[in-house]
Structure formats: structure tokens, C-alpha cells
Amino acid sequence: MPEHAAAPTPDTGHEPTTARSSATPRRTGLLLTLVLGGLTATPPLAMDMYLPSLPEVTRSLHTPAATVQLTLTACLAGMALGQLVVGPMSDRFGRRRPLLIGLAVYLLATALCAVAPNVETLVAFRLAQGLAGAAGIVIARAVVRDLYDGMAMARFFSSLMLISGVAPIVAPLIGGQILRVTDWRGVFIVLTVVGAALAALVWLRLPETLPPAGLPHSRLRSSGGTPIGGGVGEALRAMRGLLADLPFSGYMLTGGFAFAALFAYISASPFVIQDLYGASPQTFSLLFGLNSVGLVVAGQVNGKLLVGRVGLDKVLATGLAVIVLAAAALLLMTTGAFGKVGLAPIAAALFVLMSAMGITLPNAQSLALLRTRHAAGSASALLGTSSFLVGAIASPLVGVAGEHTAVPMAIVQLAGALVATACFVGMCRPWNTHAGSEGDQN
Numbered sequence: 001m002p003e004h005a006a007a008p009t010p011d012t013g014h015e016p017t018t019a020r021s022s023a024t025p026r027r028t029g030l031l032l033t034l035v036l037g038g039l040t041a042t043p044p045l046a047m048d049m050y051l052p053s054l055p056e057v058t059r060s061l062h063t064p065a066a067t068v069q070l071t072l073t074a075c076l077a078g079m080a081l082g083q084l085v086v087g088p089m090s091d092r093f094g095r096r097r098p099l100l101i102g103l104a105v106y107l108l109a110t111a112l113c114a115v116a117p118n119v120e121t122l123v124a125f126r127l128a129q130g131l132a133g134a135a136g137i138v139i140a141r142a143v144v145r146d147l148y149d150g151m152a153m154a155r156f157f158s159s160l161m162l163i164s165g166v167a168p169i170v171a172p173l174i175g176g177q178i179l180r181v182t183d184w185r186g187v188f189i190v191l192t193v194v195g196a197a198l199a200a201l202v203w204l205r206l207p208e209t210l211p212p213a214g215l216p217h218s219r220l221r222s223s224g225g226t227p228i229g230g231g232v233g234e235a236l237r238a239m240r241g242l243l244a245d246l247p248f249s250g251y252m253l254t255g256g257f258a259f260a261a262l263f264a265y266i267s268a269s270p271f272v273i274q275d276l277y278g279a280s281p282q283t284f285s286l287l288f289g290l291n292s293v294g295l296v297v298a299g300q301v302n303g304k305l306l307v308g309r310v311g312l313d314k315v316l317a318t319g320l321a322v323i324v325l326a327a328a329a330l331l332l333m334t335t336g337a338f339g340k341v342g343l344a345p346i347a348a349a350l351f352v353l354m355s356a357m358g359i360t361l362p363n364a365q366s367l368a369l370l371r372t373r374h375a376a377g378s379a380s381a382l383l384g385t386s387s388f389l390v391g392a393i394a395s396p397l398v399g400v401a402g403e404h405t406a407v408p409m410a411i412v413q414l415a416g417a418l419v420a421t422a423c424f425v426g427m428c429r430p431w432n433t434h435a436g437s438e439g440d441q442n
Contacts, residue, residue, distance in 0.1 A: 031205060035205060038136075038198045039136035039198070039202075040136060041167035042195065043130070043133040047076070048167070048288070049178075049190070050184070051175060051284075052274075054270040055274050056184050057122075060183065061118060061122070063119040069395050070396055071119070071122050072126075072266070073395040074126040074130065075126040075129055076388050077127065078132075079131075079134045079388050081134075082138075083385055084385055086138045090138065094210050095142055095209050095210050096207070098139065099136070101135075102132045102133070102134070103135065104199070107192060107196055107199060109128035110195055111189075112125045113125045113129060114185045114188035114189050170289070172284065173286070175187055175281075176281040176282045176284065243382070247367075247428045248371040250426070251371070251424075252368050252382060252383055252386055253386070253420070254420045254424040255360075255361055255365055255368070255383060256387045257390060258420045259388075259391050260393070261323060261413040261414075261416035261417050262354070262357050263395055264398050265350060265409070265413065267394075267395040268412075269350065269409075277342070287347055287350075291351050291354040291355075292354070294355035295357050295358040297355070298355045298357070301358075301359070302315065312366060313428070316424065316430075317424070319359040321421075322352065322355075323420075324414070330409075331410035333345055333410075334405070334407045334409070334410045364424075397412050398412050
């Protein structure tokens, strides 16, 4: 899904060849790509395969839609916080041990979700599922950085992005088909089976990629090639310096509040499309997949055609403008300003909004990362965690008026887009040339 997974942090440092020599034989081509791709795709699968069953969960557990949407919030918040915990652990204890522990906890939490007796228990298990699932995102990126440098690393990350981009497209389709033969609990059973297969592959085929000689100070380097400390205090000082840089914070907040609009769609669309407009779970899954395709295609157009030809700030401004217009149109339609509208106009506006995310989110993140050459890891952690947390806050807001109106979804989307635009204009000041790729305050 869109930002169910954060973009990799570039590493332009020049590390000695010997530092990677022990890891070079471990490059296993397609198998490695599939294993790491599976790790990055597991959290989107856990989020999006569950979406078509949200209305059924409300009926099964006899609870309001806003409460059920907390199961999404809990999972998302877990993924946000888990990234901050697991990343430093993998630098200190190696990749395999934290990853296998994370997968074991993920399997247990997912299996317990399938037998949750009430929504409060389900929320708690979803939080644990998100915390453990974050291990796959963080450690998959770390493994790539262990094995590859420069352009080879960038190409490998591109391969992973293709796999993780497919996950949010197929997950609701799979979830919709599962509901044909079982109930929402069956979705978690399938997720448990998939997670067990992935854990077995990791156990059998993914060796330790961070050798003892590289733990942690001799290999952990900043993007400028300077060794940095691996302690908590050092990480906190780096993050403080980043947040003190106004344009960096502006781009971080721009991406975070744009993500709020995205997650408002993710958490509310199952109710809007199925309950309000009478679509089946299968129809919802198809529309969700189509919107995900729009996001992926727009992202490819951004990367292959726009970047290098049009300024990143201009592309970001265009994306924000489109999101604002699409969200405003949705608000007018859902409040009845155009009279009673059917599913087609709502679906079209959501498609435009989602597609615009494909040029907004990656450029906001890229511009933020360009602000720092010597604390790229801390910058990536702040960007990913802030987006997940803002998304987690947005999730329950879309259900405050119940599941019989789409107005809260449109309000949250428009508010998120407007705040993102305000942060972009007021903090990033894109008309200043130094606020873009030239800046390096850290």
C-alpha cells in the first residue's frame, strides 16, 4: 500500500570494500528478492487483507464502526513504534535474531486475532501484530544495505518496491475472496499460514548478513561516510538536530498529513463503498485494487518522467493541489451539494486522490532526505514513524459520526490535505532555492 511501507533511505557513503566482502557470497538473486519482498509486504497484507471484512467485524462483535477502526489504528501505531525499536536492535544484535523473534511474535499475535472474543482484545492483538510486523520492514532494508552499495542497492530497492507495491493491490482482492468461504476470522488464519511460510524461508534461507566485525560501530556509518555511534543518546541527538531544521520538519509534516488523507480513505472506504453504496466485498476489493494501481502508476511516472525534468517542489505542489481538489469534491458530494450521487462519482474522486498520492508522498520524503547527508537513518525513522502515527490518529476520526455517512472521511481528507499544504508553504518555503536539495543543516 501506499506508505503501508516507507521508502528506503539512500546510502551514498563510501565504505571499504572489505567491509562488504563477507556478505557478498550471500547474494542469492531471486530467492533473496522474494524473501525480503515478502518481509516488506507482510505489514500491508496484514492491514489490507482485513479491510473488506470491517463491516462484518462490526456486526460479529456488536460494536460501532469507530471502535472497529481502532483495530487499524492499533496495527498502524504498532508498526510506527516498532520501527524505532527494532532498527537499533538489529544493529546491535545482528539481523536474524530480532527478525526471527519479530516473526514469531507476529505469528502468535495474528493467530490470537482469529480467536479474539471481543473488540478490545482484537485491538490489543492488532497492536502486538503491528509491533512485531515492523521487524520485517526495518530489517529487510538493513539486509539490503548490508549486501549492496550504490546503484546496485538502488536497483534492489526498486525490485522490493514492485513487490511491496503489489501487496496492497492484491490483499483486498484476496480478503474479499476469503469472505466468500469463511468469515473475518478466516482472514487472520490465512495471514498466520502465510507468515509461517515466510518465517520458515527466513529460518532456512536468510543467513546473518551483518558479520561480527561489523557490530556496530565499525560498519554503521552516516550517509557522508563518517562512522556514527549506535547508542540511544546519539540517535536522539541526531533527531533533535533534524527537527530543528524548519524545512525538514515542514517536508516531514507535509508527507505525514498527506498520509492522513490516504489512511482516512483506507479505514473508511470499506464502510463507505459497501454499506453506503451497496457494493459487495468483491466489488470493493476491485475498486481498492484499481486505486492502488493508480497510485503505483503515478509513482512510476513521477520516478521515470518527472524527476530530473521538473523541480521536486513543483511536482509536490501539484500533487497537493490535486489532493485538495479531490477531497473538496468528495466533501461536496457526500454532503449532498450536488444532490444524490452514486458510487461512480465517489469512486472517481477517490481514484484521483489516490493517484495524486503517488507523486506527493515520495517527493515529500525525498525533499526531506535531501536536507540531511549525515543523519539519513535518523531522518528515515522520523519520516516513517511520523507518517504512521498521523495515520493512526486519522483512522478513528473517520468513524466519529457512525458508519452511515461518508462526510467524516471527506472532512479528514480535506483537513489533512490543507494542513499538509500549509506546512509545505509556511515551513518549506519552496520559493527559496536553499530550501530544497541544496540544504544540509545536519
